[in-house]
Amino acid sequence: MDLSERQLQILQAIITDYVENAEPVGSRSIAKKYDLGVSPATIRNEMSDLEEMGYLTHPHTSAGRVPSDKAYRLYVNELMKKKNLSAKDKRMINERLVASRDEFDRTIRHAAELLSEITHLASFAMTPATNQETISFIRLLPVDERTLILMIVGDSGNVTNTTLRLNSPYTQESLDLLSKNMTVSYKGRTLDDVLKNEIAEDVGSDIEALSQLKGNVMPSFLRTLEDMLNVNLYMEGMTNIFNLPEYTSIDRARDFMELFARKDWFTQKMLARDNGVVVTIGEENAVMKDCTLITATYHVDGKLVGKIGVIGPTRMKYDEITSIMEYLTNNLSESFKLPGSSGDGNAGKDE
Amino acid sequence: MDLSERQLQILQAIITDYVENAEPVGSRSIAKKYDLGVSPATIRNEMSDLEEMGYLTHPHTSAGRVPSDKAYRLYVNELMKKKNLSAKDKRMINERLVASRDEFDRTIRHAAELLSEITHLASFAMTPATNQETISFIRLLPVDERTLILMIVGDSGNVTNTTLRLNSPYTQESLDLLSKNMTVSYKGRTLDDVLKNEIAEDVGSDIEALSQLKGNVMPSFLRTLEDMLNVNLYMEGMTNIFNLPEYTSIDRARDFMELFARKDWFTQKMLARDNGVVVTIGEENAVMKDCTLITATYHVDGKLVGKIGVIGPTRMKYDEITSIMEYLTNNLSESFKLPGSSGDGNAGKDE
DNA sequence: TGTTAGCACTCGTCAAGCGAGAGTGCTAAT
DNA sequence: ATTAGCACTCTCGCTTGACGAGTGCTAACA
Numbered sequence: 001m002d003l004s005e006r007q008l009q010i011l012q013a014i015i016t017d018y019v020e021n022a023e024p025v026g027s028r029s030i031a032k033k034y035d036l037g038v039s040p041a042t043i044r045n046e047m048s049d050l051e052e053m054g055y056l057t058h059p060h061t062s063a064g065r066v067p068s069d070k071a072y073r074l075y076v077n078e079l080m081k082k083k084n085l086s087a088k089d090k091r092m093i094n095e096r097l098v099a100s101r102d103e104f105d106r107t108i109r110h111a112a113e114l115l116s117e118i119t120h121l122a123s124f125a126m127t128p129a130t131n132q133e134t135i136s137f138i139r140l141l142p143v144d145e146r147t148l149i150l151m152i153v154g155d156s157g158n159v160t161n162t163t164l165r166l167n168s169p170y171t172q173e174s175l176d177l178l179s180k181n182m183t184v185s186y187k188g189r190t191l192d193d194v195l196k197n198e199i200a201e202d203v204g205s206d207i208e209a210l211s212q213l214k215g216n217v218m219p220s221f222l223r224t225l226e227d228m229l230n231v232n233l234y235m236e237g238m239t240n241i242f243n244l245p246e247y248t249s250i251d252r253a254r255d256f257m258e259l260f261a262r263k264d265w266f267t268q269k270m271l272a273r274d275n276g277v278v279v280t281i282g283e284e285n286a287v288m289k290d291c292t293l294i295t296a297t298y299h300v301d302g303k304l305v306g307k308i309g310v311i312g313p314t315r316m317k318y319d320e321i322t323s324i325m326e327y328l329t330n331n332l333s334e335s336f337k338l339p340g341s342s343g344d345g346n347a348g349k350d351e
Numbered sequence: 352m353d354l355s356e357r358q359l360q361i362l363q364a365i366i367t368d369y370v371e372n373a374e375p376v377g378s379r380s381i382a383k384k385y386d387l388g389v390s391p392a393t394i395r396n397e398m399s400d401l402e403e404m405g406y407l408t409h410p411h412t413s414a415g416r417v418p419s420d421k422a423y424r425l426y427v428n429e430l431m432k433k434k435n436l437s438a439k440d441k442r443m444i445n446e447r448l449v450a451s452r453d454e455f456d457r458t459i460r461h462a463a464e465l466l467s468e469i470t471h472l473a474s475f476a477m478t479p480a481t482n483q484e485t486i487s488f489i490r491l492l493p494v495d496e497r498t499l500i501l502m503i504v505g506d507s508g509n510v511t512n513t514t515l516r517l518n519s520p521y522t523q524e525s526l527d528l529l530s531k532n533m534t535v536s537y538k539g540r541t542l543d544d545v546l547k548n549e550i551a552e553d554v555g556s557d558i559e560a561l562s563q564l565k566g567n568v569m570p571s572f573l574r575t576l577e578d579m580l581n582v583n584l585y586m587e588g589m590t591n592i593f594n595l596p597e598y599t600s601i602d603r604a605r606d607f608m609e610l611f612a613r614k615d616w617f618t619q620k621m622l623a624r625d626n627g628v629v630v631t632i633g634e635e636n637a638v639m640k641d642c643t644l645i646t647a648t649y650h651v652d653g654k655l656v657g658k659i660g661v662i663g664p665t666r667m668k669y670d671e672i673t674s675i676m677e678y679l680t681n682n683l684s685e686s687f688k689l690p691g692s693s694g695d696g697n698a699g700k701d702e
Numbered sequence: 703t704g705t706t707a708g709c710a711c712t713c714g715t716c717a718a719g720c721g722a723g724a725g726t727g728c729t730a731a732t
Numbered sequence: 733a734t735t736a737g738c739a740c741t742c743t744c745g746c747t748t749g750a751c752g753a754g755t756g757c758t759a760a761c762a
Contacts, residue, residue: 062713062754141492159514242605254593413725413742
């Protein structure tokens with residue numbers, strides 16, 4: 001059963017008012033503030049119907065109405081109009097977001113800070129998931145007779161390296177051989193794949209020196225792969241929620257803060273979300289049943305996908321926040337194109 | 352004016368009781384629980400004197416007494432007896448603290464987790480400050496015609512490296528030359544020194560190619576030094592404080608949580624503290640005036656110094672917590688000795 | 703038939719008042 | 733110097749009553 005035009009207007013008014021004031025809104029105040037051309041009594045009747053349909057709830061008999069998750073969902077899907085960023089917010093992002101590929105993590109973290117500053121909510125940002133990245137080549141570089149650098153180059157140009165110190169000296173030949181050896185074995189395979197299957201694989205080799213070197217290198221190799229796979233999560237502005245009336249109860253505040261302590265879990269949940277701007281409201285979301293979570297994705301070289309997000313009470317300015325996040329992720333994606341590339345981010349890439 | 356034996360006993364009893372129950376303690380309950388052989392009235396008189404001397408305070412006329420910062424200070428300095436770790440805590444540390452030099456940061460973080468789990472308070476751990484570390488040598492390693500690895504080796508064996516991608520190709524000779532060049536310039540100088548003075552120094556060189564390469568490398572070099580200097584701070588168990596009666600007020604809880612958001616500032620404050628086990632109570636400490644902060648130091652190779660710490664209300668079990676921290680830092684220091692070294696951690700080190 | 707005015711009713715909040723309980727501080731007796 | 737006794741103070745929990753906000757229903761109206 002569809003809602004009438006008037007019901008939609010009333011619902012919209014209630015949502016607007018409640019988002020603003022965080023207090024149950026009554027029929028009279030709607031009639032006064034929003035010019036709907038009907039009396040409070042009529043509004044009351046409509047409200048009663050809306051409540052029956054599940055769009056509104058009632059804290060207690062004589063309180064005003066509060067929008068339900070379902071109402072917000074309707075609002076986000078149908079009623080919400082795209083909002084233009086305020087000049088102030090736009091300027092803030094343009095001036096303060098100094099994105100640089102070289103300092104990837106710092107940029108990401110910065111974006112999260114900015115996001116929480118603008119929205120006055122808690123926010124986070126994650127570096128891209130790299131489990132679909134494939135290995136281009138592996139190289140071992142000599143440092144001194146017992147020290148070497150292990151370098152892994154991924155297909156998106158992602159380069160990671162670690163320094164290893166062995167218990168015994170190695171030879172230059174075995175180093176070169178192992179480099180080739182490993183490159184042949186792993187080239188084109190995804191990090192995920194290698195990490196999961198490599199433990200079982202045999203390390204054996206004909207040449208004694210090589211075999212020994214490989215035995216020394218493999219643990220570091222696997223650990224480095226793991227590091228490459230790790231998604232970094234930065235959470236910012238968690239304490240912002242203390243300013244919101246819904247978090248004056250210690251218990252809710254505590255629950256919220258627990259997110260901080262469960263970063264790994266949270267990261268997993270966020271990785272599982274779809275790309276693009278995604279809004280999950282209240283019960284819809286698996287993280288905090290009484291919060292709304294909005295995530296958006298940015299791209300690196302038009303390929304790898306990272307996420308940023310905002311967490312707050314279901315009562316939030318959906319239109320503004322989604323616009324801000326869209327703008328911000330577009331900016332990030334633009335900054336993270338390969339240098340010199342113009343279009344899809346694949347030009348100028350050759351190994 | 353010194354305290355009498357009886358006054359000390361009473362003070363001790365009040366502290367013990369208050370630490371346990373978090374409620375103002377009255378004369379009657381002390382007389383009952385602790386066998387001091389005097390009546391409540393006598394205790395009342397003594398309490399009154401103790402209050403006059405500043406060891407106790409009075410929330411209001413008809414409440415019991417609460418120990419002041421000064422009382423805790425006296426307790427920590429004079430009254431407190433070293434406590435043996437409970438077998439349970441000892442076992443927990445021994446079993447769960449898998450310290451490994453290779454995964455330094457993870458170990459440190461783990462230590463913080465453990466500490467907050469045992470003490471049920473908020474805790475933190477910092478990686479060592481490296482500002483006194485000196486540079487041993489610098490090396491540039493070729494990867495492909497535009498990519499190279501910059502490696503900086505410190506005197507304590509600390510190795511850091513970054514991958515650089517240049518806009519234009521470089522030559523092998525200029526690479527070798529620059530490596531030597533930089534090593535000569537920076538060998539023996541502290542990271543701090545180089546970082547502070549290098550921006551001013553002239554990049555100029557006779558050879559054009561070298562000069563250009565150097566211009567490309569220097570920014571990364573400086574940034575990498577900065578990374579080496581950065582102390583990592585891990586905070587754990589912040590939400591533990593929600594279980595304490597002193598943090599049922601949202602405002603205090605918020606103030607506490609703000610620490611999370613001010614990690615840089617916090618790190619600076621912690622670096623400024625003395626080594627060893629340091630207890631600062633309430634007003635004594637510059638971080639949170641109504642908290643107690645206990646820090647302790649661990650050593651790496653008997654040289655670099657990192658810190659772990661506990662933050663909580665002034666009402667805490669000083670004896671237990673200091674013992675735990677001492678035990679934990681000893682364990683860490685032991686684990687972070689150079690492999691193969693026995694005594695001062697300087698054997699087996701040769702470049 | 704949809705809309706509205708009127709009114710009784712419900713519920714939460716706030717302030718005031720009261721009694722109980724805990725603890726002190728003083729005084730006088732030991 | 734210590735202690736028993738007692739008046740006094742203050743908090744806490746409970747109840748009460750007034751007030752305000754808001755609803756839901758009914759009857760009148762266009």
